[in-house]
Amino acid sequence: MALSLLTPMFKVERDEELCIQCKVCMRQCVNGVHWYDEEEDRMRCDHKKCVGCHRCVVLCPTGALTVKKYPLEFRENAHWTLDYIRSIYLQAETGGILLTGMGNDRPYPVYWDHMVLNASQVTNPSIDPLREPMELKTYLGRKPKAVEIKNGKLAEKLPPQLELDVPIMFSAMSFGSISLNAVKSLAQAARETGTFFNTGEGGLHRDLYEYGANTIVQVASGRFGVDPDYLKAGAGIEIKIGQGAKPGIGGHLPGEKVGPEVSATRMIPLGSDAISPAPHHDIYSIEDLRQLIFSLKEATNYEKPVGVKIAAVHNVAAIASGIARAGADFVAIDGFRGGTGAAPLRTRDNVGIPIEFALAAVDERLRREGIRNEVSIVVGGSIRNSADVVKAIALGADAVYIGTAALIALGCHLCQKCNTGKCNWGIATQDPYLVKRLNPEIGARRAANLIRAWAHEIKELLGGMGINAIESLRGNRLMLRGIGLNEKELSILGIKAAGE
Amino acid sequence: MGNFCEYLPSGCAISGIINKKGKRFNGERILESIAVMHERSNGLGGGFAAYGIYPEFKDHYALHVFYDSEKARTDTEQLLQERFHVDESGPVPTRPVRAITRPPLIWRYFVQVKPQQKEKQIFSVEADDYLVATVMEINEKIPGAFVVSSGKNMGVFKGVGYPEDIGEFYRIDEYQGYIWTAHGRFPTNTPGWWGGAHPFTLLDWSVVHNGEISSYGANKRFLEMFGYCCTLQTDTEVITYVFDFLVRKQGLPLELAVKVVAAPLWSEIELLDPEQKELLTTLRAVYGNLLLNGPFSIILATGREILALNDRIKLRPLTAAEKGDELYVASEEAAIRKICPHPDRVWMPDGGEPVIGRLQECIEKETTESAELA
Numbered sequence: 001m002a003l004s005l006l007t008p009m010f011k012v013e014r015d016e017e018l019c020i021q022c023k024v025c026m027r028q029c030v031n032g033v034h035w036y037d038e039e040e041d042r043m044r045c046d047h048k049k050c051v052g053c054h055r056c057v058v059l060c061p062t063g064a065l066t067v068k069k070y071p072l073e074f075r076e077n078a079h080w081t082l083d084y085i086r087s088i089y090l091q092a093e094t095g096g097i098l099l100t101g102m103g104n105d106r107p108y109p110v111y112w113d114h115m116v117l118n119a120s121q122v123t124n125p126s127i128d129p130l131r132e133p134m135e136l137k138t139y140l141g142r143k144p145k146a147v148e149i150k151n152g153k154l155a156e157k158l159p160p161q162l163e164l165d166v167p168i169m170f171s172a173m174s175f176g177s178i179s180l181n182a183v184k185s186l187a188q189a190a191r192e193t194g195t196f197f198n199t200g201e202g203g204l205h206r207d208l209y210e211y212g213a214n215t216i217v218q219v220a221s222g223r224f225g226v227d228p229d230y231l232k233a234g235a236g237i238e239i240k241i242g243q244g245a246k247p248g249i250g251g252h253l254p255g256e257k258v259g260p261e262v263s264a265t266r267m268i269p270l271g272s273d274a275i276s277p278a279p280h281h282d283i284y285s286i287e288d289l290r291q292l293i294f295s296l297k298e299a300t301n302y303e304k305p306v307g308v309k310i311a312a313v314h315n316v317a318a319i320a321s322g323i324a325r326a327g328a329d330f331v332a333i334d335g336f337r338g339g340t341g342a343a344p345l346r347t348r349d350n351v352g353i354p355i356e357f358a359l360a361a362v363d364e365r366l367r368r369e370g371i372r373n374e375v376s377i378v379v380g381g382s383i384r385n386s387a388d389v390v391k392a393i394a395l396g397a398d399a400v401y402i403g404t405a406a407l408i409a410l411g412c413h414l415c416q417k418c419n420t421g422k423c424n425w426g427i428a429t430q431d432p433y434l435v436k437r438l439n440p441e442i443g444a445r446r447a448a449n450l451i452r453a454w455a456h457e458i459k460e461l462l463g464g465m466g467i468n469a470i471e472s473l474r475g476n477r478l479m480l481r482g483i484g485l486n487e488k489e490l491s492i493l494g495i496k497a498a499g500e
Numbered sequence: 501m502g503n504f505c506e507y508l509p510s511g512c513a514i515s516g517i518i519n520k521k522g523k524r525f526n527g528e529r530i531l532e533s534i535a536v537m538h539e540r541s542n543g544l545g546g547g548f549a550a551y552g553i554y555p556e557f558k559d560h561y562a563l564h565v566f567y568d569s570e571k572a573r574t575d576t577e578q579l580l581q582e583r584f585h586v587d588e589s590g591p592v593p594t595r596p597v598r599a600i601t602r603p604p605l606i607w608r609y610f611v612q613v614k615p616q617q618k619e620k621q622i623f624s625v626e627a628d629d630y631l632v633a634t635v636m637e638i639n640e641k642i643p644g645a646f647v648v649s650s651g652k653n654m655g656v657f658k659g660v661g662y663p664e665d666i667g668e669f670y671r672i673d674e675y676q677g678y679i680w681t682a683h684g685r686f687p688t689n690t691p692g693w694w695g696g697a698h699p700f701t702l703l704d705w706s707v708v709h710n711g712e713i714s715s716y717g718a719n720k721r722f723l724e725m726f727g728y729c730c731t732l733q734t735d736t737e738v739i740t741y742v743f744d745f746l747v748r749k750q751g752l753p754l755e756l757a758v759k760v761v762a763a764p765l766w767s768e769i770e771l772l773d774p775e776q777k778e779l780l781t782t783l784r785a786v787y788g789n790l791l792l793n794g795p796f797s798i799i800l801a802t803g804r805e806i807l808a809l810n811d812r813i814k815l816r817p818l819t820a821a822e823k824g825d826e827l828y829v830a831s832e833e834a835a836i837r838k839i840c841p842h843p844d845r846v847w848m849p850d851g852g853e854p855v856i857g858r859l860q861e862c863i864e865k866e867t868t869e870s871a872e873l874a
Contacts, residue, residue, distance in 0.1 A: 124712040146786075158786070370725045472715030473715075475717070476717035479717060
């Protein structure tokens with residue numbers, strides 16, 4: 001093979017005084033960065049192979065390791081940055097589409113960071129969540145136009161709903177893109193915290209049927225793992241049309257990741273590629289979508305809410321409105337920073353719009369059409385902390401999906417190599433040796449802790465605003481003010497500028 | 501978008517009386533009651549709602565309107581003439597009071613919907629909806645005109661000043677009503693606008709309110725979906741609209757509307773029997789955006805009843821008392837004792853626990869109706 005022009009991304013520094021040649025780093029690094037030089041009785045590194053996942057740094061018992069950005073500088077050039085130059089070297093070598101994992105990492109504006117929240121002073125008291133009730137319960141699903149009461153009694157039952165103790169769910173991540181232990185961690189955490197995890201297009205592994213009451217089962221374009229038992233196993237169903245990280249394109253789980261368990265769960269032959277087409281081949285229009293929504297409702301006896309997930313794209317408001325009218329009980333919108341197990345780099349980084357705008361536009365459109373109250377909105381794709389959740393709900397969401405944040409809770413260090421299957425943290429891999437590194441009990445505890453911690457913080461923020469139920473925040477854009485936004489941005493977000 | 505109306509937080513005093521037999525009495529007692537709580541207001545707003553005061557026009561909508569200018573008056577009157585039979589009109593009688601300065605032009609009209617207007621409606625809009633649409637249009641589109649009240653056999657008398665001066669100014673001692681409510685305002689900021697005083701009304705609904713609705717932004721955006729425009733620079737008007745929406749438009753009984761605006765906690769709903777649990781869960785899930793969140797005590801009146809209510813964690817004062825056929829509610833017990841020194845019963849309702857005083861004739865009518873249904 002010809003010489004690669006690629007230079008290392010990271011430099012692994014070893015403090016020789018601290019290193020005891022225990023070889024933990026060597027055993028932990030599936031990328032083969034560390035190796036033992038027997039002749040000199042010392043550890044050595046191949047910097048080029050390092051992806052910056054920090055596994056060795058965290059596990060080194062003597063703290064001898066540091067990973068730094070490789071200090072090689074190109075001649076300064078504002079236009080030709082390191083990433084673009086590297087991409088060309090790589091494509092010149094391979095002739096292929098660049099692939100990547102996780103969400104868009106480009107320096108687009110983060111609108112969450114341009115919105116600030118309100119708090120009570122004097123005229124209305126702030127509420128202390130340690131002393132007063134503070135309610136986060138949320139019901140997702142279709143709501144009637146009016147509650148019919150006859151003789152003081154409910155005349156018509158509420159359509160099926162998802163009952164959330166906290167307005168945060170784990171977003172769709174398939175078994176295949178992530179390990180079974182990762183899925184188990186999230187399933188158990190969802191059960192412990194009264195929320196839901198989403199199967200993605202990975203089917204539902206037999207060990208996970210017990211978590212059915214906390215499961216949203218996904219039906220995507222490849223229909224992997226879908227059968228009547230699967231549909232009935234979950235509490236709700238989500239039709240996946242698009243994903244924030246790769247709007248407009250499908251998915252591809254390479255055959256090497258399709259081991260016996262993935263094969264059985266997805267109902268595909270062992271070792272075969274699992275290719276999800278870009279569109280659903282039975283959905284070429286909104287009326288086709290309506291048919292699928294009602295087929296799924298029919299198949300589950302109208303006992304489960306059926307939602308539709310779309311990527312945030314330019315025309316998202318009109319699309320969401322169509323979906324609501326097509327009979328979806330909730331609309332999930334995934335912003336352009338949403339994560340992925342694998343996506344073409346150029347798509348991930350250039351297609352779609354920020355979730356903040358998409359959410360504001362969808363909520364406003366549904367209100368103008370007078371149907372916002374009939375359908376639920378779930379947003380995902382860049383929720384990083386509890387304040388983002390609060391801002392999303394104030395903009396108009398009923399609940400949020402978290403994917404990347406949940407994986408970080410399990411140990412992910414955002415090295416963006418999910419697509420390689422070489423996840424040293426046992427998350428985005430099917431290698432049994434690596435999967436074992438993630439203990440689902442510990443993973444569940446960590447993910448549940450994250451939800452609980454955020455719930456506490458949301459309660460503090462609500463109390464500060466003088467409200468004690470999450471529904472009083474939903475769509476309450478007066479609780480938001482913009483900072484550093486132009487008139488157009490403010491008007492799309494439907495918020496005032498700070499000081500107004 | 502971008503058309504958000506600000507609201508101005510304020511503290512306040514409220515008081516209300518109903519004679520459940522429908523016996524009418526003049527405005528002196530409510531004035532005495534609200535005057536006791538002088539310290540709770542700051543002279544920047546006071547007002548009264550009275551029911552039963554126009555028996556001679558009881559089937560007409562009585563419109564009380566403020567005008568900044570003669571032009572606003574002629575524009576409004578032209579609109580009213582087009583859409584309604586205006587059977588009687590004239591300035592609302594007032595007397596000069598030293599403390600009341602620069603009042604607007606204050607007029608009232610007794611109107612009925614023209615039959616041909618009813619036919620012209622493409623959709624089967626009820627007369628009430630037609631009136632509401634007109635009120636919203638006047639408030640929004642005619643500069644300097646503001647409809648103060650628009651119900652039948654009722655009227656609102658309000659303005660900038662202490663409530664006792666406002667009552668004097670409007671000569672409320674000369675009106676006879678079976679329900680009276682009153683408000684003294686302590687706005688923390690105010691444009692000194694007469695329309696901004698309480699009570700706020702829509703059709704027969706009137707609301708006096710002490711507190712702040714922190715869920716205003718959520719309530720307002722929900723109501724806007726159904727054609728309500730919040731134009732009055734106050735959070736109080738949403739209370740009126742919420743009740744109008746839930747009771748008149750959605751057909752909920754008042755008692756259940758209360759369970760929406762001051763919803764029981766989920767932990768309380770959990771303990772109810774299955775049928776009640778399902779009902780209240782449904783109400784919260786469907787109407788969650790209409791929960792009134794934040795500190796408030798309100799007195800809501802219709803021609804049939806009054807309802808006094810606190811927020812669900814009782815962050816504002818509210819006392820109730822009964823004597824004979826009369827029910828009293830007020831921010832402070834002193835305001836009740838002033839006009840009824842020895843009530844049969846005095847109590848402080850819990851947060852979210854409604855106090856409802858209903859005309860006996862309405863109760864009897866309902867009982868007969870439900871008996872007939874059974």
